[in-house]
Amino acid sequence: MKELAKELNVSVATVSKAMRDSHEISEQTKKKVLEAAARLNYTLNPYASSLRKRQSKTIALVLPEVADNFFSLAINGIQSVAERKGYHVLIYLSHEKFLNEVSILSECSSGRVDGVLISISSETTSAEHILKLQRENIPIVFFDREFEGLRIARVVTNDFECGYNAAIHLINNGCTNPVFLSISTSLGICNKRAEGFKAALLEMKAGDIENAVVVCKGTSGDEYSQIKKLLTGKNRPDGIVASVERLAMTVYLMSHETGISIPNQLKVVVFSTLETAPILNPPLTTITQPAFEIGKAAAELLFKGIEKKGYNLADEYVELPSVLTERMSSRNS
């Protein structure tokens, strides 16, 4: 910038203001500066600007994983908003580990980002690391997976209702012993779905509420053997609601292996954004989250918190409904 200023016989202050289109600078001078900058291939150093302006024009996106199609779509939604606003997106993965999440959030402090979008890990049971960030006045928005009981903005889907609807759907299609496959006892989103599921059983006086929720924890190997045990053991279910994509995949593979027929012997519904659901064998009934929209809405909320200082995000709550699409896997034969 100094060089540019010298070359044009103006001060660095003038160059700086011209580059940022300040009203203090005449159109003529602005043009001169911009042209010279283009000619010399000069662009502002973003970190020098960030340092002085105390804003990074960057947000953090903290995800448990990107294995799932849901988060891919959410990234698209978030990115589309960030791009429009001229913001940059730092992406972090917690790999479902609480400690990773803690260290990621600590990196977000001291001005690295202007805001944080987070979907918490399935291990997270304490919110101290999140509250710490909030005390630094960094706007935070939960999307999809929230930490319950906090006064922090969130964008989620109607998990309870969908769990309820899934159970009703199975019961209406003739299931007498439906089971909900969960992946975590600490994850609010999973619990809500399970709660809705149980509420429906209770209401319909169906199934065995005591054993209606099966938690598959541990490695994918553990998951596999747990599901195998469930599907081949005595008192095996005739309906399954899988809380995530991966579990439904395992159920399908297991059914192919063991010869259990879907939907005749076992009906399946899954919470998933799986695009291949209609061409599976058999086509799979899904409860699809509006992933792109959730990401987009969360990002828009975050930017409201970032741009309007003093704007209190704490009690913002957006709920975008998922849709149940009935396919062969849960149909009554």
Place this chain on the structure above:
Amino acid sequence: MKELAKELNVSVATVSKAMRDSHEISEQTKKKVLEAAARLNYTLNPYASSLRKRQSKTIALVLPEVADNFFSLAINGIQSVAERKGYHVLIYLSHEKFLNEVSILSECSSGRVDGVLISISSETTSAEHILKLQRENIPIVFFDREFEGLRIARVVTNDFECGYNAAIHLINNGCTNPVFLSISTSLGICNKRAEGFKAALLEMKAGDIENAVVVCKGTSGDEYSQIKKLLTGKNRPDGIVASVERLAMTVYLMSHETGISIPNQLKVVVFSTLETAPILNPPLTTITQPAFEIGKAAAELLFKGIEKKGYNLADEYVELPSVLTERMSSRNS
């Protein structure tokens, strides 16, 4: 930092050095400083450090989209390396648009990132924006989708060979008129697959080489009608190699719609990392890219270029083979 220095009766220089574990500072003083920092909840401002040290500890990841499972897996591979190295990852999406890619790369200059990992958009036919970055001495590594003819490091898979193998596979399974479904005439990765495919036809004296490659361009609606025309027209193929996931999905949907039987009337192979391939109807033969490994290798290469100054990345070339997994969709009945 000033406050902290005052509180401890040392200089800011000492605090700075102590925070960074400099050998110039005694263990005793270091401990004192670190404790005080922890107590006051103080962390270094990353942008001040970046500014002075002229390194951002950040890399850019430029993707065409994240719709595809391939890029999700690649993100994981890249992130795992970056995390280990203590680097941050900025994620950008070009949405397959050349102009977006240009403006993204221009953002990467002037020190915002220490290196760039990029998979080019399907529209990109000029490399000036990439060369410009290279002239600024920013290390660049292509992964999966490279711009051919440039002396820039790249990590790819054996696309030609896989195209070849896919054709041979179809021919061996009885196809007499196999077709390759491409999505772009400018994308090297797609062309290589198509070239391999044609080479096999030539060698086996099979099929109609003139019409062996069909390019599906435009919106997904266009794509749909083009494929419909192909599959229902005269001289329709009895084998298809889809260059991307999406095309295979469309082919499957179409076959369900029109009653074309896979694999009896039409055999299908797809380039894809689709996890649901084994449970599709029918199970789908895939050529699976080692997406995680490609991402990981690309990131490792990039960091070699970043950390060892003077290290010339230009001629680095890593090829990681994909694997063809035969399933029902291409089996000879």
Place this chain on the structure above:
DNA sequence: TTTATTTACGAAACCGGTTTCGTAATACAG
């Protein structure tokens, strides 16, 4: 014509660390 405003720009402080260089104190060798 005089005074009040507005316009266009520059000098210098500032953002928050890092690094160079100098120096006092201590350790060590001869």
Place this chain on the structure above:
DNA sequence: CTGTATTACGAAACCGGTTTCGTAAATAAA
């Protein structure tokens, strides 16, 4: 006991913009 190294630390310049404040010139108002 003297000369040299080493250790531990501080003063100040520096990274590259931004912002405040002051001012001269031009314009408008009285």
